[in-house]
Amino acid sequence: MQNTLSTVARGTAFEQRSLQLLQECFSMSLKRIGGKSDGGVDLLGWWWLPISESQSSKCTPITHPRRRIRVLAQCKAEKKKFSPNYVREMEGVWHMHTQAPAPSGSSIPVYEQGTVALLLSESAFTTATLTRALGSSVPFLLMHLPPPTSSIPASSYSRVENGLGEVGSAFWNPALGGAHGLLRGELDVRWERDPGGGGRPGLWCRDKRVQNWTPDTCGLT
Numbered sequence: 001m002q003n004t005l006s007t008v009a010r011g012t013a014f015e016q017r018s019l020q021l022l023q024e025c026f027s028m029s030l031k032r033i034g035g036k037s038d039g040g041v042d043l044l045g046w047w048w049l050p051i052s053e054s055q056s057s058k059c060t061p062i063t064h065p066r067r068r069i070r071v072l073a074q075c076k077a078e079k080k081k082f083s084p085n086y087v088r089e090m091e092g093v094w095h096m097h098t099q100a101p102a103p104s105g106s107s108i109p110v111y112e113q114g115t116v117a118l119l120l121s122e123s124a125f126t127t128a129t130l131t132r133a134l135g136s137s138v139p140f141l142l143m144h145l146p147p148p149t150s151s152i153p154a155s156s157y158s159r160v161e162n163g164l165g166e167v168g169s170a171f172w173n174p175a176l177g178g179a180h181g182l183l184r185g186e187l188d189v190r191w192e193r194d195p196g197g198g199g200r201p202g203l204w205c206r207d208k209r210v211q212n213w214t215p216d217t218c219g220l221t
Contacts, residue, residue: 025201068113074119083128
């Protein structure tokens with residue numbers, strides 16, 4: 001029983017850490033679902049991104065308006081390496097959820113564009129897992145978030161680093177990040193180093209840093 005509770009507690013903590021990092025660094029507004037009736041989704045919400053170049057030529061500064069992509073996320077806090085079976089499972093979850101209309105609930109002008117399947121893992125991804133995701137027609141974003149350590153140098157981003165841990169790697173497939181994918185090849189995830197040591201992940205759009213933004217941070221609903 002104790003081991004089971006420890007596993008549940010570890011999974012819950014990883015979900016909370018993933019949610020906070022995605023909101024603070026990747027402009028996602030998410031909520032935890034979890035539980036036995038979660039339908040295969042641990043985190044659900046929106047990814048708020050600059051509108052694409054085809055939608056507007058005004059991209060400086062990159063603020064409003066935003067397009068939003070629906071996010072379906074699974075979090076795996078396991079010691080063993082991430083299996084391709086989880087990719088296959090998430091493909092089924094994605095198809096199930098995309099058959100139903102996404103809830104709106106926003107009073108600000110946005111462009112809605114598709115649904116992304118997000119897999120977050122505390123352990124590394126196997127080559128077979130990355131190969132499976134690469135060949136999928138489902139838009140996938142895979143993020144490896146190693147457990148936080150206390151040996152990370154202090155920096156101006158210490159809250160993100162020491163509290164949330166590092167981003168070990170981030171990978172998306174052509175269905176998401178390719179020229180014909182949801183992101184139209186316009187976005188990059190870059191590691192932004194701090195002169196004092198350490199750094200943090202950041203989103204870049206057409207070689208310009210994307211200001212982290214969600215309706216919650218602006219008091220909008």
